[in-house]
Amino acid sequence: RKLAEFCDVFCEQGYFDLESSRRILEAGKAWGMAPKIHAEELTPFGGAKLAAQVGAVSADHLERVDEAGIAAMRDAGVVATLLPGVSFFLNHGYAPARALIDAGVPVAIASDFNPGSCMSFSMPLMMTIACTQMRMSPEEALCAATLNGAAALRLSATCGSIEVGKNADLLIVDVPDYAFLAYHFGTNHVVKTIKNGTILEF
Template identity: 55%
Template sequence: MAVRLLIRNASQLVTVSAHGARTKRGAEMRDLGIIEDGALLIDEGKIAWVGRSADAPSFDRSSPDVEVFDAEGRVVMPGFVDPHTHLIFAGSREDEFALRCEGLTYQQIAERGGGILNTVRATRGTDRKKLRSLASHRLDRLLRYGTTTAEIKSGYGLTEEDELKMLQAAHDLSAEHLVTVVSTFLGAHALPPEYADDRTGYIELITSQMIPYIARKGLARFVDVFCDSGYFTREETVRIFESATSNGLGLKLHADELSATGAVEDAARFGAASVDHLEYISKEEIGLLAKSETAAVLLPGVSFFLAQRYAPARELIESGAVVAIASDYNPGSCMSFSMPLMITIACTQMKMTPEEAITAATLNAAAAIGLSGERGSLEVGKWADIIILESSSYRSLPYEFGGNPIAHVVKNGVLLEF
């Protein structure tokens, strides 16, 4: 097996280089660091050299430890990073989709016992091995569509046993699957039926038992909360954040999806890695994010699938906030794992430029899960997570939508065969 891989003859080597910085903001997001007729050298899984094909290192093609790959005039760019998914689950909710087509809202379906709790029932009834198998198949599909790193949340168990089951399945996947997996504990996804009359008791369970145990066992990197109308309050969110912080876990937040909550202020104050959704974010909160290191993770597929308002991407970008995009792949509000499709929707519906959307799906997405120092751009020293498009222009990525634009995937320096 070759230790080194030289990729050359890329029409455009889209590096998304931030010259050592961890994020791109504002006008920087339009600079993709493109090298025409580009090449790069991978050594033991990491990028060792980047430049023009004419300047590429020379190797004896018969050398057994070197593989030379001709990109044949295609685009070479970083693999996608999906910083918000719920891909460990059982069951399906196409019946709820049909109800939405008849006019019911996401909230109305949830009030009838559907929504998140529908998936909770199915997931509770499925063992760890089966959940792992289902999720592994989903990760296979993500990888084929160019996603080389993905965050995975729990949140469909809502008991200590079932939340741990989900996180253990994610832990298994991180060891077994090619996709780099980052786990997030989302016990505060919805109030479980068992605690319908005891909100305080459930928050106590999360903060006093579940978070400390998860931290000790290394089962999650982040703790997330769904802070919104009908779910968890700002006060409850702060309690959970305090527990997570005291136990050494990072923070993430679902906020302003259904209503304006003001919770972005809490996320910024606690130094959360990201705050996600933001369809109802206020101008004041946009200003707070612009002054913080907290990434704004936008979920265009959710707004598209639910036919609801989109997050104000232009205002966030122009304010100087760190803007990322994710799929939010889940059985209720976005049954798509395709980051190419998310890029198209971000461009057509949120008025992001192709360059901004690509930056948001790579470097800034990696920052939203704390990995932009090692993934998300094609820079020397980073892991070689690379996709090669079918096209010779990166702008074809949002333009030619609906199919799979990925010709080849390189993961940790290994050219994969599908």
């Protein structure tokens, strides 16, 4: 019970169908694990609407999400975690970030680092792809990579932004403007890492 916070399922044609996904997520909830779902990556399968129905914290991928799924996620407060590196590597189309944001869905971005579809954990690169290929602004990409990313993990009360009372988990970067994090790609701009107020040495 105390080893996991979330129960995640890959709801997709050829993998877990809607009913199986619902059963898995509801079973996880019964054990105190909040639901998360990988959905609509390959087909508009209905996973986004299922995420809303089960009260999922987030729905990930969403390359094929439709308008009904977007509306359901918005109404239920589900975070859309988009994975730009997967779309870049597999070349199978990008999630409709602009439609999600314009509809009022909170959007996070993540790497989905794994050996099969995205062998990169570079968040600045994910921001670059989000801006150049998914029509997100630098401000939106930065928020998606920080505060909304924390929200997708139920950590936004303590992490994700610089506010009084939150953890001092910070990256100090050497850039003339925050937009350079996405604009000057392929470069590590981090000069200091601070974890809970302590400067880390590497």
